[in-house]
Amino acid sequence: MGTSSVWFIPHWEMAVRLLVATVLGGLIGWEREHNNHPAGLRTHILVSVGSCLIMLLSIYGFAAFADEDKVRLDPSRIAAQVVSGIGFLGAGTILRHGFTVSGLTTAASLWVVAAIGLAAGAGFHFSAVVTTVIALVSLELLNRAESFLFRRKRLITMRIDTDKSPGRMGELATAIGAIGIQIRKVTIDHGEVNGNRLQIFFTMKLPGDMELSKLIEAIEDVKGTREVHVE
Structure with a gap:
């Protein structure tokens, strides 16, 4: 060759x-x-x-x-x-x-x-x-x-204490998405709040004109939500 x-x-x-x-x-x-x-x-x-x-x-x-x-x-x-x-x-x-x-x-x-x-x-x-x-x-x-371009959108992290139940994270994500908020990151902490509860951390982008109270209200309406904290 x-x-x-x-x-x-x-x-x-x-x-x-x-x-x-x-x-x-x-x-x-x-x-x-x-x-x-x-x-x-x-x-x-x-x-x-x-x-x-x-x-x-x-x-x-x-x-x-x-x-x-x-x-x-x-x-x-x-x-x-x-x-x-x-x-x-x-x-x-x-x-x-x-x-x-x-x-x-x-x-x-x-x-x-x-x-x-x-x-x-x-x-x-x-x-x-x-x-x-x-x-x-x-x-x-x-x-x-x-x-x-998206500087008007605020990035926040929210800690949600909720009852431990199958599909709980999906229910919360659905409620957040329903009001037009983009979820960037989700973390679950199985640490001891007590045996029947867990903490879910959502990092989200909020439109600049959205009131934080509207988001908190939507989350509190989800069954099983105990406490909501903005980090």
Whole structure:
């Protein structure tokens, strides 16, 4: 097989693709690290460079068999597993926060970094760079823009002491959502209030023109609510 074969690239080009994946994944990882998110610089670099290597292996790792009879190479066969496999890693950043969804953006960034690594491994450097720029704009600049555009909304945390009962958190969340309030985070404390009660912490965004008393009244109307405290 000659070096001009479509199944062959020199070692230096493989190294370049791996380095491109490292740099691009590192840029997104640095943004996550800078903002104190669970998966940071090292995790994103490893995901990106690992995806790149899998793509290189998928395309060029079996070049020795390309000229064999009855052998059909599928360059995407191994790389395709990254798309589904990365979901398990991303799920870990969500589940580690219990009932919160604060790891969802980090899980999405890991998925995008895996795609960037695959693109770099396939030699699509331009698309990998453009995707990295778009991801950084979405993570950093749009986050600041969102804070500016929705600055009139107040972020509060409320502790609710309630009877322990199946579905209690869902009933409270429904009552809060019914008056147009966005819930950002939910945490349940099973500590000792007493054996039949629990504490639920809701972090919510209130519209600037909403009276806090309206929210408290909606919560107190839910059966089983004992006390309501604004943290």
